[in-house]
Amino acid sequence: MSKIESNMINDKNLQTYSTSDVVNYYQYLQQLQPAEETIIKLLKNKLSNMKMLDLGVGGGRTIQHFFPLVKEYIGVDYSVDMIKACQQRLSQSYPSIKLMVGDARNLSQFDDNYFDFILFSFNGIDYISHEDRLKGLQEIKRVGKSGGYFFFSSHNLQAIEKLFNWRCHFSLNPFKTYVNLVMFAFLRGFNSSINYPTIKQKNYAILRDESHNFRLRTYYIRASEQIKQLEPLFTDIKVFSWKTGLQLTTKQDMIFCNDMWLYYLCRIK
Ligand SMILES: C[S@@+](CC[C@H](N)C(=O)[O-])C[C@H]1O[C@@H](n2cnc3c(N)ncnc32)[C@H](O)[C@@H]1O
Incomplete structure (x- = not known):
């Protein structure tokens, strides 16, 4: 990908995460996702000794669940408007909370080897090249x-790859078929260079999907490729279904899991 394309993806996504309707949406989210609940249970005996970095903290959904459990908490987001929304929402309940504008690609404000637990929840890592x-x-x-x-x-x-196959959009319910085909037309229209045979060849792709009305450029990756990407830097990599919160333990589980996103837990080398 050229530098210009890469900058365009990054700029458009930051612009979307600074738009008032998108900020409002994240400011009102509250619930943990099932895989996040699993991780709280897994780390429950350790969290009270942990310094936590919550990257891409957005409107603060995760704060009320993690801030009270950890030794030190810092929330960071590259969208100034998200950080303002977060401060508005939570600084009264948690006056000592540290929230700052910062970018996952350059965390130079933090020392080496500082955090015990780093969270980048709800796919925040998918909005950069x-x-x-x-x-x-x-x-x-x-x-x-x-x-x-x-x-x-x-x-x-x-x-997502199957959504690029028009044959998958037919159902016994004619209204459902109609809605599916309209969404298929949008998906193909916003991703005109990608079709079913080409997407099947890829290990990762940047796509415009229906979230926030196709405004975001979102990175999609196969679990096997994500594991390869992590291996040089991280160890003990585990994959979880976001829907059930259960660990996917075999290659088959990962290949056949149709969750739109997956959670990964790993340890820093
Ligand atoms: C899908 S939202 C999730 C927000 C929040 N973590 C939640 O779970 O509700 C993704 C967040 O990641 C932030 N983000 C994306 N790329 C980032 C980057 N490079 N550095 C810091 N934050 C980033 C966006 O601004 C947005 O607030």
């Missing part, structure tokens, strides 16, 4: 302690 994603992973490893945890989710290419 491929090259920047790799840079972000390096930064996460740098600011995390060796043996510390990194937990994040990312869109599942395996799940």
Whole structure:
């Protein structure tokens, strides 16, 4: 991908995450996702000794669940408007909370080996280009302690690829078929260079999907490829279904999981 394309993806996504309707949407989210509940249970005995970085904190959905459990908490987002929304929402309940504008690709405000637990929840890592994603992973490893945890989710290419196949859109219900075909037309229209045979060949792709009315450029990756991407920097990589919160333990589980995104828990090398 050229530098110009990469900058365009990054700029458009930041612009979308600074738009008032999108900020409002995240400001009112409250509930944890099932895989996040699983991780709280898994780390429950350790969290009280952990310094946590909540990357892409957005409107603050995760704060009320994690801030009271950890030793130190810092929330970071590259959208000034998200951080303002978060402050408005939570600084009264948690006056000592640290929220700051910052970018996962350059965490130079933080020392090496500082955090025990880094969260990049609800696919925040999917809104930067491929090259920047790799840079972000390096930064996460740098600011995390060796043996510390990194937990994040990312869109599942395996799940969206079938939506590029027109044959999958027919149902016994004519209204459903009509809606599916309209969405298929939008998906193909917004991603005109990608079709079913080409997407099946890819291990990752940047796509415009229906979220926030096709305004975002979203990185989708197969679980096997995500694991390969993590392996140089992280160890003990586990994959979880976002819907059930259960671990996917076999290759088959990962290939056949149709969750639109998956969670990954790994330890910093
Ligand atoms: C889908 S929202 C999730 C918000 C929140 N974590 C939640 O779970 O409700 C993704 C968030 O990641 C932020 N984000 C995307 N790329 C980022 C980057 N490079 N550095 C910091 N934040 C980023 C966006 O501004 C947005 O607030």
